[in-house]
Structures are given as structure tokens and as C-alpha cells.
Amino acid sequence: MTQRFKGEFTQQEPIAKEGIERALAVLRTGRLHRYNLAPREISESALLEQEFAAYTGARYCLAVTSGGYAMTTVLRALGLRPGETVLTNAFTLSPVPGAIAAAGGRPVLVETTEDLLIDLDDLERRMAAQPSRILLLSHMRGHIVDMDAMTAWCRERSVILVEDCAHTMGATWNGVKSGRHGHAACYSTQTYKHMNSGEGGLIVSDDADLMARATVLSGSYMLYGRHLAGPPDEVFARVRLETPNCSGRMDDLRAAILRPQLATLEENCRRWNERYEAVARELAQAAGLRLPHRSAAEGFVASSIQFNLPAFDAAQIEEFLARARERGVELKWFGAPEPAGYTSRHSSWAYLGEQDLPDTDRVLTTLIDMRLPLTFSLDDCRTVGAIIRECVHDQAVAGSQRQ
Numbered sequence: 410m411t412q413r414f415k416g417e418f419t420q421q422e423p424i425a426k427e428g429i430e431r432a433l434a435v436l437r438t439g440r441l442h443r444y445n446l447a448p449r450e451i452s453e454s455a456l457l458e459q460e461f462a463a464y465t466g467a468r469y470c471l472a473v474t475s476g477g478y479a480m481t482t483v484l485r486a487l488g489l490r491p492g493e494t495v496l497t498n499a500f501t502l503s504p505v506p507g508a509i510a511a512a513g514g515r516p517v518l519v520e521t522t523e524d525l526l527i528d529l530d531d532l533e534r535r536m537a538a539q540p541s542r543i544l545l546l547s548h549m550r551g552h553i554v555d556m557d558a559m560t561a562w563c564r565e566r567s568v569i570l571v572e573d574c575a576h577t578m579g580a581t582w583n584g585v586k587s588g589r590h591g592h593a594a595c596y597s598t599q600t601y602k603h604m605n606s607g608e609g610g611l612i613v614s615d616d617a618d619l620m621a622r623a624t625v626l627s628g629s630y631m632l633y634g635r636h637l638a639g640p641p642d643e644v645f646a647r648v649r650l651e652t653p654n655c656s657g658r659m660d661d662l663r664a665a666i667l668r669p670q671l672a673t674l675e676e677n678c679r680r681w682n683e684r685y686e687a688v689a690r691e692l693a694q695a696a697g698l699r700l701p702h703r704s705a706a707e708g709f710v711a712s713s714i715q716f717n718l719p720a721f722d723a724a725q726i727e728e729f730l731a732r733a734r735e736r737g738v739e740l741k742w743f744g745a746p747e748p749a750g751y752t753s754r755h756s757s758w759a760y761l762g763e764q765d766l767p768d769t770d771r772v773l774t775t776l777i778d779m780r781l782p783l784t785f786s787l788d789d790c791r792t793v794g795a796i797i798r799e800c801v802h803d804q805a806v807a808g809s810q811r812q
């Protein structure tokens with residue numbers, strides 16, 4: 410008997426009661442703007458920044474409108490010049506090259522390894538060809554490269570490392586929180602990430618000058634004194650008149666929804682990984698399916714799972730996806746000729762011009778991607794894993810019969 414899965418791959422958990430109550434409390438005051446405060450009142454946004462700084466161990470934190478805005482703002486605050494090159498992963502989501510473009514820069518895409526990490530050898534080659542001041546490292550789908558090697562490489566070449574932690578909020582490398590290896594880190598609180606406020610972003614850094622500029626850029630006006638996790642006033646005094654306002658503030662409604670979620674983040678990370686393990690255990694038994702190898706130093710948070718089907722050609726992958734879809738399992742394919750939904754690759758970013766990325770192309774051609782929402786039970790995950798395993802098997806049999 411063939412099993413059919415009935416779950417919804419895009420269904421997140423509801424906002425918990427405490428978040429709803431706090432959000433209602435903000436709505437009742439009418440003071441949704443983070444600087445619209447009663448005397449001695451502290452904004453939800455400022456409290457969120459203080460709590461997220463404490464959580465990550467960063468000196469400063471700024472909450473903004475999105476993860477993409479966070480990255481653009483850090484690049485602007487670092488004084489990115491028009492047309493300046495920024496190194497970044499070829500395997501990432503479109504808002505990453507988009508953030509570089511928004512800041513006036515030019516992305517230089519770096520190759521991807523079979524384990525979905527930035528290729529450090531290719532990074533060296535691209536750096537030689539296009540000497541760059543900044544590396545925007547995207548921990549795409551939560552895969553974390555050897556951060557000891559990465560930070561040493563950056564240090565030796567005086568490259569400023571900015572981390573895109575949209576998929577690594579709550580993750581670690583060698584026990585150090587993701588986002589604390591680089592000069593600055595950007596997080597997203599968009600619905601599909603690890604905390605959900607619909608839209609939203611967070612920046613952390615220990616660099617006072619950078620964070621003062623980022624705060625003024627985000628639209629603090631002269632009200633930066635109302636932040637709790639910002640640099641001292643004298644730093645703002647130096648930058649406030651020479652930094653443009655490119656509005657992108659967090660509002661107190663979203664901050665109110667996020668603060669209680671921070672308290673349950675670690676527990677949710679554990680729950681995501683439980684689900685990942687349940688699916689991965691099934692997939693590990695599928696012949697012809699490759700799961701990326703993960704370093705023991707990587708404390709990942711698996712809100713999604715990736716695997717390659719290296720033996721299948723494009724037609725076989727399409728048939729395999731149709732089999733899985735037929736059985737209720739919604740998979741994304743990074744090798745699809747046309748971008749669909751959220752899934753795109755460098756050839757879909759035509760504004761960058763043609764790219765020469767043979768290794769990335771080879772990896773993405775057979776790369777499959779699946780969300781793991783917390784609304785799935787562990788049983789759901791075992792079912793989904795078994796269906797994928799069976800569909801890979803059925804496809805391999807169908808392929809061999811045709812020959």
C-alpha cells in the first residue's frame with residue numbers, strides 16, 4: 410500500500426499566547442512606532458535588541474525591517490562604494506546578491522562544494538582575480554563552513570567578514586554562536602526563518618562606529634538615545650550628520666511578537682533537529698541519494714533538509730519530483746530550468762551578467778530541498794522520509810527498465 414502524506418509544508422506554528430497578548434497590549438496603546446513613547450517608557454524594539462544582544466553575546470544589536478535590509482545596511486555602514494565588489498556564495502537566496510546590489514556593490518560569486526559550503530579554494534581564486542574588502546558569507550540552508558579556517562583566511566587578507574545568519578539563528582560552530590565569528594551578522598525574522606514576525610531583521614556587531622551608522626541609516630533620527638543595545642552617544646555624535654536616513658526601522662508590534670519567541674528559540678532548535686534526524690535516518694537508507702556531510706563542530710539548526718540525486722538526469726529528477734508530489738511531499742529543485750517560488754540560482758540573477766560557476770552548477774543540478782516546519786510531528790517526518798526513499802527507489806527502477 411502506498412502512503413500519502415497530508416501535511417502542509419508551509420504551515421508554521423501559531424504565535425504563542427504570550428506573543429499575541431503583548432502584541433495586543435501594543436495595539437491598545439496606539440504607540441506602534443519604536444520612538445513614540447510615554448515618559449520613561451522603553452520600547453519593545455529596544456528590549457528585543459537588548460535581549461538579542463545578550464543572547465548572542467554581541468555588544469550591540471539593531472532591529473530592522475528585514476534580513477535583506479539588515480545586509481544592505483551593514484554594507485552601507487561599512488562605506489561600500491558604488492561598483493565595489495563584494496565576495497559572496499553562489500549558493501544562496503536572491504536577497505543576498507540583492508542586498509549587495511541595493512548598497513551599490515557588485516557581487517562576486519564563489520563556488521559551492523558538494524557539502525553546500527563556500528569553496529575556500531575558489532574563494533582564494535576569486536579574491537586574486539577581484540581583490541575585495543568585504544565577504545558577505547551566507548550560511549545558506551544552515552550549512553556552516555569551517556569557521557576557524559574562514560576567519561583565519563579573512564584575518565590574513567584583512568577581509569571584513571559579514572555573516573548572513575538567516576538560516577543559522579541559534580546555530581553554533583565549535584560552541585560559538587553563528588554570527589559571532591565575523592565583524593557583523595544579519596538575521597531575518599521573516600515567517601520562514603527561526604523566529605517569525607512576518608517580516609523583520611536583526612544586526613549584531615561589536616563595532617561601535619558600524620552600529621551607530623547602521624542605526625542612523627535605519628531611521629533613528631536624533632532619537633538613538635532611546636536604544637538599549639546601541640553604542641554610546643559620543644559615537645553617534647561623530648556620524649549622525651554624515652549618515653543618510655534610509656528608513657527601515659523595526660516597529661514595536663513585531664518586536665512584541667518576537668520577544669517571547671527568543672525565550673523558546675533554543676527549544677525550537679532542538680525540535681527542528683529532531684525532525685531533521687527523523688527524515689535523515691530514512692534518507693540514509695536510500696541508494697543513490699547523497700546527504701551533505703556535516704562537520705562535528707557544526708551545531709546546526711535544521712529547519713530544512715537538502716540532498717543530491719547524483720545518478721539522475723534532469724528528466725528523471727522531474728519524474729521523481731512528480732512521484733513525490735503525487736504522494737503529498739512537496740520538494741524544491743535547485744536544478745530546475747526556471748526559478749520557481751523561493752528557489753532560484755545564479756543564472757536567474759541575470760542583472761549580474763553571465764557567471765562561470767561549473768562546480769556550483771554541477772551541485773545544484775541534482776540538489777533537492779525540503780522545508781521541515783515545526784507543525785510536523787516526528788511521525789510525519791518518518792513518513793515523509795520513507796516516501797522520499799521509496800520514490801527514489803521507484804524512479805531508479807523505472808529508469809533501469811527503460812534502458
Ligand SMILES: *Cc1c(COP(=O)(O)O)cnc(C)c1O
Pocket residue numbers: 475476477478501502504505547548549550573575576597598599608609610
Ligand atoms: C530569507 C533569507 C534572507 C533575507 O531575509 P528577508 O528577511 O526575507 O529579507 C537572507 N539570506 C538567506 C539565505 C535567506 O534565506
